[in-house]
Amino acid sequence: MADQTAKTQVSTKQKAEEEKVHVFEAWCKRCEICVAFCPTGALTSDKDGFPVLTYPEKCTQCGMCELRCPDFAIAVRPREKKESKKGSS
């Protein structure tokens, strides 16, 4: 279990820069709340029920999936405009 978490954190650091939305599959319980309440419909479920960013062009990085996730299992890269105004969050 601890190894799994460590692996997830390492992969997060590597993938964070290139991915808009990252899912920690070790923590995700596949409740599909993020998919159901995605305002633009950018997220879909894969065959196991894990959320996947199928339409990255639709994703506005609003962060709603991250705020709604009960398991802290999804992370959204902040918008770059906001970053330059407010500094890193």
Place this chain on the structure above:
Amino acid sequence: MALLSKVTHQYLRTKKQFPNVWCAGCGIGTIMGAIIRAIDGLKLPQDDVVMVSGIGCSSRMPVYVDFNTLHATHGRPLAFATGVKLAQPNLKVIIITGDGDALAIGGNHFIHACRRNIDLTTILINNSTYGMTGGQVAPTTPFMKIGTTAPYGNRERSFDIAKLAIAAGAPFVARGTVYHMVQLRKLVEEAIQKKGFSLVEVISHCHTLYGRLNKEGGAIEMLKWQKEHAIPISAAGKVPPEKLRGKFLTGVLWDIDFPEYCEEYDKVMAEAQGKM
């Protein structure tokens, strides 16, 4: 790593039993996120926050967060928190409690904490049932809803938590839902800043037991129910009264000022020492 989740993950005990114990889709995790973001927004040091909880699904929350935490006996988190606050008045004490924990087992502690007006922040998670023990009827189960101890429907009226707290003397009462988690974060921030006893009732869902027994669907359907039945208090005057039936108001419902207990106690000490 410029991830948003950096905000929450620095407050989590990630080496504890993650993923957390709650059912898939349970709202308590979302509430925990909102509380963590509220504390982060207020820039409170982690060592200055105490999280106290009783027994129940919601009361598992302090296990996962990296504050000073205290897991108390069933129904008595308010009693333990009163002791913590009186001993260390500089700490911010947040109580996480469930509807059965606060209103049935600890009902007396709840009304007297409201009456005493000591500076505590209570987050009361109302999922209308006893989730951890198997879906029994709680004091907040609505009329004619089914529980495992009421297979023909609950014939008792439920508590209106906000009205109970206002009547008992709480100076700050607010209500939020899991669906409106951005508003919930603001309510928690306001409640923490309020000097005096503050209560935030959070309407949550138990789709595993309550939702299944009452055929209200899964977590997503119950979140949509919250969206449809919540009316902000600012809009309540504009809505015709017949449309308010069966719905609940959200937002800050009650906000008055009243002398806080710790300050009054200091005055008592100063007065007594002066006279001696």
